[in-house]
Amino acid sequence: MPVTAKICGLSAPDTLAAAVAGGASHIGFVFFPPSPRHVTFDQAAALATLVPDHVERVGVFVDPEDALLDQAIRAARLDAIQLHRASPERAAAIGARTRLPVWAAVAVKARADLAAAHAFRGAAQRILYDAKTPDDARLPGGMGLRFDWTLLQGFDHPLPWALSGGLDAANVAEAAAISGARTVDVSSGVESAPGVKDAAKIAAFLHTVAML
Template sequence: MPVTAKICGLSTAATLDAAVAGGASHIGFVFFPPSPRHVTFDQSAALAAQAPGYVERVGVFVDPEDALLDQAIRSARLDAIQLHRATPERAAEIGTRTRLPVWIAVAVKTRADLDAAHAFRGAAQRILYDAKTPEDAKLPGGMGLRFDWTLLRGFDHPLPWALSGGLDADNVSEAVATSGARLVDVSSGVESAPGVKDKARIAAFLKTVATL
């Protein structure tokens, strides 16, 4: 099975074009104002209209209220919902209510952290293993942090999964070889500054993924 990639935190037409041209299977729009990657509903609507139908649009949320989800789904024509800081009960509720696949982020630093994934069996459709951020961090991800990918070796994954956290063109090959990931998610690793996606870095990341 080929390795595919999600370019997350897109906010401009040019960088979305770069993601599509490079072969991204998924694009991510962040709906979380504290993030430098946050997009408005109007921005997301324009970007979604630009994206071809074969590229899945994923909305990224942090403990969202229903009203925010509803507006984002309409504006960005979302194909999936990615949740950070959500309980299994809330993830299941959102999935039932929106009838969209739910991705749940599991923050990882130690082997024991992986066990949280099991609680989402039946409540979500995909696990996104991401690096755990510091306790005082305002953002749950997108900080360029990585975790020990060897922790995923031999783990009994309860759901289809993706790897995130500190990936870039230079280390994604090692990350895939070490973890066995078939879907990788990148954000800060294709940026020139926080929230500023770089077309050349997107192209380089996707070119590497295409060889895996």
């Protein structure tokens, strides 16, 4: 089974094109103003027209209100919703209301943190294991932090899942081998500066993933 990749936090046509050309299975648009990767509805709408049908458009949200979700879904023609800092109950409600698949982020630092994934059984369609950020951090992800991938070894995953947190072209092969991930998600690891994607880094990351 090949490893697939999501390039998250895209905000410019050239780097989106690099993601598509490199074989990304998913691209992520961030709808969270504190993030340097935030896109407006107009930006997302323009970028969405450049995404071919075989690549899924994922909207990334932090505990969003319904109005934000509705506008983002329409603008970006989203295929899935990724939720950070949302309870299983809220995730289930969003999935039922939007009728879109939900990716639920689970923040990981210690083995015990993985248990939160089980609460999303029946509430989400995919778990995204991401590195836990400091308590005072404004952002729930995209900070280049990674967690100990061995924590995922032998874990009874309740749902299909993806690995995120501190990945880049230099470590993604090791991360997939250690964790068993078949879907990987990268953001800061393919940037030249916070929020500034780098087409060459995207190409290198996706080339490495294609060899797995």
